[in-house]
Amino acid sequence: MCGIVGLYLKNPALGPKLGALFEPMLIAMTERGPDSAGFAIYGDEVPEHWIKLTLRHPDPHFDWEALAERAKTELSAQLSWFQNANVAVFKLEADEVSARDWFAEHAKDVLILSVGRSIEILKEVGLPIEISERFSLSGMQGTHIIGHTRMATESAVTMAGSHPFSTGMDLCLVHNGSLSNHNRLRENLRREGISFETENDSEVAAGYLTWRLREGDSLKQALESALTDLDGFFTFTIGTRDGFAVIRDPIACKPAVLAETDDYVAMASEYQALTSLPGIENAKVWEPEPATVYAWERASV
Amino acid sequence: MTDINIKPGMRESATFDRNTIAEIQRAAETGIYDIRGFGAKRKVPHFDDLLFLGASMSRYPLEGYREKCNTSVTLGTRFAKKPIVIETPVTIAGMSFGALSANAKEALGRGASAVGTSTTTGDGGMTPEERGQSSKLVYQYLPSRYGMNPDDLRKADAIEVVLGQGAKPGGGGMLLGQKITDRVAMMRTLPKGVDQRSACRHPDWTGPDDLAIKIQELREITDWLVPIYIKVGATRTYYDVKLAVKAGADVIVVDGMQGGTAATQDVFIEHVGIPTLAAIPQAVQALQEMGMHRKVQLIVSGGIRNGADVAKCMALGADAVAIGTAALIALGCNHPKWQSEYEKIGSAAGFYDDYHEGKDPAGISTQDPDLMQRLDPIEGGRRIANYLRVLTLEAQTLARACGKNDLRHLEPEDLVALTVEAAAMARVPLAGTQWIPGQSF
Amino acid sequence: MRTIDITSQSVRDLNQALHDQAPECTEREWKVLNPAGKHNIACGLDQNLSVDIMGHTGYFCGGMNKKAHLVIHGNAGQGVGENMMSGSIRVKGDASQAAGATAHGGLLVIEGNAGARCGISMKGVDIVVKGNVGHMSCFMGQAGHLVVCGDAGDALGDSLYEVQIFVKGNVKSLGADCIEKEMRAEHLQTLKELFNRSGIDEEPEAFKRYGSARNLYNFKVDNASAY
Secondary structure, eight states: OEEEEEEEESSGGGGGGHHHHHHHHHHTTTTTOBSEEEEEEEOSOOOTTOEEEEEEOSOTTOOHHHHHHHHHHHTTOOEEEEEETTEEEEEESSOHHHHHHHHHHHOTTOEEEEEESSEEEEEEESOHHHHHHHTTGGGOOOSEEEEEEEOOSSSOSSSTTOSOEEEETTEEEEEEEEESSHHHHHHHHHHTTOOOSSSOHHHHHHHHHHHHHHTTOOHHHHHHHHHHHOOEEEEEEEEOSSEEEEEEOSSOOSOOEEEEOSSEEEEESSGGGTTTSTTGGGSEEEOOOTTOOEEEEOOOO | OOOTTOOTTOOOOSSSOHHHHHHHHHHHHHSSOOEEOSOOOSOOOOGGGEEEOOOSSSSOOOOTTTSOOBOOEEEOOSSOSSOEEESSSEEEOBOOBTTBOHHHHHHHHHHHHHTTOOEEOBTTBOOHHHHHHOSSEEEEEOSSOTTOOHHHHHHOSEEEEESOOTTSTTOOOEEOGGGOOHHHHHHHTOOTTOOEEOOSSOSSOOSHHHHHHHHHHHHHHTTTOSOEEEEEESSSHHHHHHHHHHHTOSEEEEEOTTOOOSSEEHHHHHHSSOOHHHHHHHHHHHHHHTTOBTTBEEEEESSOOSHHHHHHHHHHTOSEEEESHHHHHHHTTTOGGGHHHHHHTTOOTTTOOOGGGTOOTTSSSOOOHHHHTTSOHHHHHHHHHHHHHHHHHHHHHHHHHTTOSBGGGOOGGGEEESSHHHHHHHTOOBTTSOOOTTTOO | OEEEETTTSOHHHHHHHHHTTTTSOSOOEEEEEOOTTOSSTTOSOBSOOEEEEESOOOTTTTTTOBSOEEEESSOBOTTTTTTOOSSEEEESSOBOTTTTTTOOSSEEEESSOBOTTTTTTOEEEEEEESSOBOTTTTTTOOEEEEEESSOBOTTBTTTOOSOEEEESSOBSOBOTTEEEEOOOHHHHHHHHHHHHHHTOOOOGGGOEEEEEOOTTSSOOGGGGGGO
16 A cells, blocks of 8 residues: 656656656655655666666675675676665676575675666665655666555565565566455465565565566566456556556556656656656646556667 | 254254255245344354453452442544543444434434443434434444535544444445335435445545545544544454554444444355454554554444453453444344244344344334334433443443453453463463463463 | 635645635635645535635545535546535546545536546536546446546446436446436436536537436346346
């Protein structure tokens, strides 16, 4: 139960202002989700055969330098990294599986928040304004960004239960609603080799999409089959390396507003999260139809 | 109900007992599920499975009738400018005019007012009789919004947003055509005589994030004066209570599966929800974890019958209780004096649950003008007041015996359980042991 | 004319000022600036006020309105005019889902499109939508009129009681127990009056009428699949 927001830039000139445009959108959703907040920002893409990992350690004084040195040697990979609060972004020349395996074995306390070529996920327990300030959201650049403010329903108010959820390369999902068949589905997906960190229903939705994409579905196909296989109420916003998508369940009780101008596409649970965007007065503003996929993608590079 | 024709050697199946056989044959004949009133009839762990540890040597009892034992409770202290003070922590649960006769509603109001407690409207709006006779009236805000209007909202002493009830969590209402008389139809804007189906979700919001906005709207309309209650049927109580607090409730009402209804599917009444006993510790744990126990008040309902039940609810952490079925029985529902009348409609005193048919011989769950006359609202009010006084006195007696000068000073540590099931659900030790199943070893 | 700016005063301040007019009206004309999608603006009014809201509103704008006349110069969020009793609300832009939910009376005019569940459980209100309405509109509608000048989404009028629905464009599908009905002279007259009251220029003859087949009014075993 939550607030969700997304901003996809059509005009690359706005890239340097992405974080500044997005911060008030996230903060406007505080009442819908006072427990935790987070966002997935896309940009600063690493070259082919490289990946980028967002890593978190509970200790703000954790020695990332030492971990980076070990990773560089043991994975014999080129590596650069930077730190943002208690999160670090590692860029390295490696594939997803070997990197995940190495961190799982050698850095058990480190949580992998995201893996991809473009995505960075930053999330914490606390109010959206605190999370924005902690990670200096307003100064961030990128191509698109998806955020979430959480009112925890059945799973705990923890870092692990915070959104966005990422279970595959550059994929992330935020969710407003409540799924009603996620437990059985999680078991089925585990048998398919998808791993889960929490009991959260939204993580199952993200894992489901990862599985469908792995099986060769396009994003649109994956979302359409989600309409059949996921039961319950949901509005999802999904981020991929090249774009973002919005979908609501067939009953469509949970709110969603879309706005589009020549410069951007924006999504929010409530219109009030869009009011700070430039040119919103003249934007095309509408509510997504039930059981309909809305997707924006830039041509893959 | 006689077993006179059963001889040794005739063995009834435990699986296909006579009730089951009758239900299969009824279903085959009619093609519709069984609809009835009342609450769950199956046996579930209940307050009878708990006992108090009266004071003796290690604790000192209070003198009955002389040494004070407070029973008054203030509800709605979190945000409301005008919280409700009730003199006894036993309130009357929401029951609709439509399900009940106007006389029955008036009697409940009179009885509750006489002892300084509150009564509650139901699905179908507020009647002038009820408002006039109730010194403290809680106005239910339900998915159907039958008869819902801002004038009555502003007349209410509190607003109860109903998400569900113990008899049918997740289900809507049902009022069969026989009870949609001219007056009921007019109040609900329905054609006379239709089977009225009530929605299971509210029409204009879904989920706790939307509920937070709805609560704000109700506060805005009433200028933040009166408390806002949230009522849920007991299922995932721990989570529901936390979400109600997050959404901004002043008071949370948790209705266990034994809670009654005017009409719903039997399969719903018997197979959905958790016992009241199991719901209270979950609710209290949720409130405690949020630092909100006693700040957001907890009202518990579902199968409360006597002062011992009241005291046990309080000991487990409730701030007050609500009674529904018990209040109707106090008014005369299922009274033996109507035995021949019950027989005429295929039932018997002690078994009658067809509230939805509107033929209640006791004149309570009916809109029939002749039957309704059988219930005198003044006499009925007196019976309700008497019964509420007995509940209060009984609860006080037990509290004093445990050495408490306030009902709310009763604690889980004053209780033990007779059965392993009750011990696990109520989270109190099995009598004579220190064992709480699932908590300690 | 009194103006309240939501950037400098809260929604609470606004609503209290409007409610203070209920016992005695001292200021009939009101203007609300910078609503910025905030919730519960101008709800619970109980006086013959005229309120212009200069922008988009959030949930439940004009909720439970009595007597007052609201104009939203923008889009309205979820549940605009929910449970309205009388007066009028005009939305210049689009309305989100559950517009006019359970409303008992008055007039709700939406100049743009309305989302899902427009007029859900309506109990006597008149709703005129210049554009389209979303799915499940008029679900369990009890009384009043819903006029749609554009198209209607899936399951229009599902489980309908006695609302009269008029649609000019396409109906994607009718809900259970909702059927097309004959348009008689009295219905053309009703529509004409609704257009006059709402200031909308349409020809009643271009509309089709839908209403309840009344087959679900009392349970019959042969209808069980419709429940």
